[in-house]
Amino acid sequence: MTHDLVVKALSEGKFKLLDHEAYQLLEAYGIPTPGYRVVSNYEEAIKAANEVGYPVAIKVISPDIMHKTDVGGVVLNVSSDDEVKRACQEVSSNVKRLAPYARVFGYLVQHMVQGGLEVIVGGLRDSIFGTVVLFGMGGVLTELYRDVSMRIAPITEDDALSMIKETKAYQLMIGYRGMPRRDIYSLVDVMVKFSRLMMDNPQISEADLNPVIMLENGKGSYVVDARFMLKPK
Amino acid sequence: MATELLRGESGLRGSSIDALFHPSSVAVVGATPKQGHVGYVIMVNLLGKFKGKVFLVNPRYDSINGVKCYKSLTDVDDEVDLAVIAVPAPVVPQVVADAVKKGVKALIIISGGFSEVGDEGKRLEDEVRSIIKDSKVRILGPNCIGVYNAENGLDTFFLPEDRMGRPPKGPIALISQSGAVAAAILDWASRRKLGIGLAVNYGNKIDVSESELLEYFAENPNVKVITMYIEGLKYPGEGLRFLETARKVTQVKPVIVYKAGRTKASAHAVASHTAALAGNYEIYRGAFRQAGLIEANSVREMFDLAKALATQPLPRGKRVLVLTDSGGMGIQAVDTLSTLGLEVPELPETMQSMLRKYLPPLAIVRNPVDVTGSATDEYYKIVLDSILPTSYVDMALIIALMQIPGLTPNLVNYIIDAKRYGKPMVVVSFGGSALMEKFNDALESNGIPVYATPDRGAKALWALVEYSRIRRMLREEVE
Numbered sequence: 001m002t003h004d005l006v007v008k009a010l011s012e013g014k015f016k017l018l019d020h021e022a023y024q025l026l027e028a029y030g031i032p033t034p035g036y037r038v039v040s041n042y043e044e045a046i047k048a049a050n051e052v053g054y055p056v057a058i059k060v061i062s063p064d065i066m067h068k069t070d071v072g073g074v075v076l077n078v079s080s081d082d083e084v085k086r087a088c089q090e091v092s093s094n095v096k097r098l099a100p101y102a103r104v105f106g107y108l109v110q111h112m113v114q115g116g117l118e119v120i121v122g123g124l125r126d127s128i129f130g131t132v133v134l135f136g137m138g139g140v141l142t143e144l145y146r147d148v149s150m151r152i153a154p155i156t157e158d159d160a161l162s163m164i165k166e167t168k169a170y171q172l173m174i175g176y177r178g179m180p181r182r183d184i185y186s187l188v189d190v191m192v193k194f195s196r197l198m199m200d201n202p203q204i205s206e207a208d209l210n211p212v213i214m215l216e217n218g219k220g221s222y223v224v225d226a227r228f229m230l231k232p233k
Numbered sequence: 234m235a236t237e238l239l240r241g242e243s244g245l246r247g248s249s250i251d252a253l254f255h256p257s258s259v260a261v262v263g264a265t266p267k268q269g270h271v272g273y274v275i276m277v278n279l280l281g282k283f284k285g286k287v288f289l290v291n292p293r294y295d296s297i298n299g300v301k302c303y304k305s306l307t308d309v310d311d312e313v314d315l316a317v318i319a320v321p322a323p324v325v326p327q328v329v330a331d332a333v334k335k336g337v338k339a340l341i342i343i344s345g346g347f348s349e350v351g352d353e354g355k356r357l358e359d360e361v362r363s364i365i366k367d368s369k370v371r372i373l374g375p376n377c378i379g380v381y382n383a384e385n386g387l388d389t390f391f392l393p394e395d396r397m398g399r400p401p402k403g404p405i406a407l408i409s410q411s412g413a414v415a416a417a418i419l420d421w422a423s424r425r426k427l428g429i430g431l432a433v434n435y436g437n438k439i440d441v442s443e444s445e446l447l448e449y450f451a452e453n454p455n456v457k458v459i460t461m462y463i464e465g466l467k468y469p470g471e472g473l474r475f476l477e478t479a480r481k482v483t484q485v486k487p488v489i490v491y492k493a494g495r496t497k498a499s500a501h502a503v504a505s506h507t508a509a510l511a512g513n514y515e516i517y518r519g520a521f522r523q524a525g526l527i528e529a530n531s532v533r534e535m536f537d538l539a540k541a542l543a544t545q546p547l548p549r550g551k552r553v554l555v556l557t558d559s560g561g562m563g564i565q566a567v568d569t570l571s572t573l574g575l576e577v578p579e580l581p582e583t584m585q586s587m588l589r590k591y592l593p594p595l596a597i598v599r600n601p602v603d604v605t606g607s608a609t610d611e612y613y614k615i616v617l618d619s620i621l622p623t624s625y626v627d628m629a630l631i632i633a634l635m636q637i638p639g640l641t642p643n644l645v646n647y648i649i650d651a652k653r654y655g656k657p658m659v660v661v662s663f664g665g666s667a668l669m670e671k672f673n674d675a676l677e678s679n680g681i682p683v684y685a686t687p688d689r690g691a692k693a694l695w696a697l698v699e700y701s702r703i704r705r706m707l708r709e710e711v712e
Binding site: 129 | 465466467468469470471472473476515516518519520522523709710711712
């Protein structure tokens, strides 16, 4: 059963969900995301930042920008009201300069989760096997190391855990060289729920939850950024 | 169009594929007196070995080598369970139509020249599909090498016996996507007396697919282990069917798969990280894991594992007794065992002091137990009888280098005797003497698998542990 958010985005001719739509979809499936607000100017942004709690990330919302960071559309670690104002102005002028074609719908103000281990959870459609769920180590070297594992959706909790254990990232989660143990079962939960989301919404052609930030054991995992590509069925 | 795609999926046509493997009568369509031709080799093989009736069909002959030859399948004045078709592709649709009219239960279309060569071949395939649409006849192929069944002598492998040996009856079944690979495997297995009693290659699979073959072998009581050589699945959505079938089959018997074609990058568009990371092979590997298939890294490894799974009981844990007459070989075994997640636990002090009483002073009794180059058969017996039946170990890897003077073929009896403890054993025996050959043969014919190197023996034990895990469906847990 396709979610209303996806139906609506498709009817508007979108090929991907906007950030806040992506977070809403994740929330609808019980997948944790850091607190966020959608605002249209810096005054609203300051109010929002105080509500979700500093530090925050300020991100441009535009249906026309694929990689926000490439056009200076993201400012991270914003930690005071003054900085929020400056970040909004910076994002706005960057986007005007580097992506003049882009329609800007506003800004996303999102609480930043600190000090976790970054991993990726993804989904894609394969012509032979149907829906495939991917798990891998996060960060810039992801594609170099190819430390990934995959399963065919829907996946069970056991599938998710065996996917995690197949990768070297697992060693980091269980306390490599004195690193804190990560909340592995909360990641399992994210993966199982995400697999259900992919099964329910066949119009999503590809999806990345990148990064998912794993906190210390008992503190959960949060999807910090998500990308859902759409294709009408 | 949709029904055409479904045709390649298993079980949808309902009727049994048993006639492909256990027919009471076989017709060779395209039988010929011309030596070296495919139809000739199949005819000779079946007339010489098949335990059932054989009919020859070819409109150009009244008899071949003194055996009556029929003009067409419909002329045969008896029931035909299976027709093996080795005629040029353009003639195949007519032969299939005759087979349907005659009520033949199954066809093996050996002939090539179908979808693998282009549009005209694809058209011929579609024509064959439409001819069988409303019938119960089942088709293996086209463009395949067919079936080998050591039990009843059904053999459509069109390679002469002096070029390709045939393996003896045995508990291993082979499903191969490649005909040439299947033929080479059977030849190799025959030289090693490895019991691949059933083998099948399915070619373009316009009807019977690997999923249905898996299901069929799962139900065959003579098959203990199924091996699969695959390069890739073919029809959209077919992977899910394969996954579901394999999931069921692996709860009944072990299935070992070797997938070739691992390095081809996926053709997915790279709009996302996920797509950039998703290689075709990684998807297969994930599906294999979910289905409980045991993956091998080469053809040789596939049969290394099959040999152990066909003969050994399943271990109840991961702890291995390594018993060796060479320290170096013992270390190699431990290296591989630990890399694979198996354990080589130090024996408790009580066991060590008991072993010290019976073994020479230089022997190492911690585990690996090293009975050294001055070992005799008796030392092996002492260690096996005192350690294997205890709760400290779940299986044994026995290294016996027959180069040392104290060992004799009688060691075989001590090892066979230890089977009564109900724990898996594999033997590593490396060298080239006639004595060693005799030792290895005696072990293997008594159901103890032998490997040339410690890493191969260790991997075989891993496969047993892996299948134990699959069968017991243990919950995954964080360490």
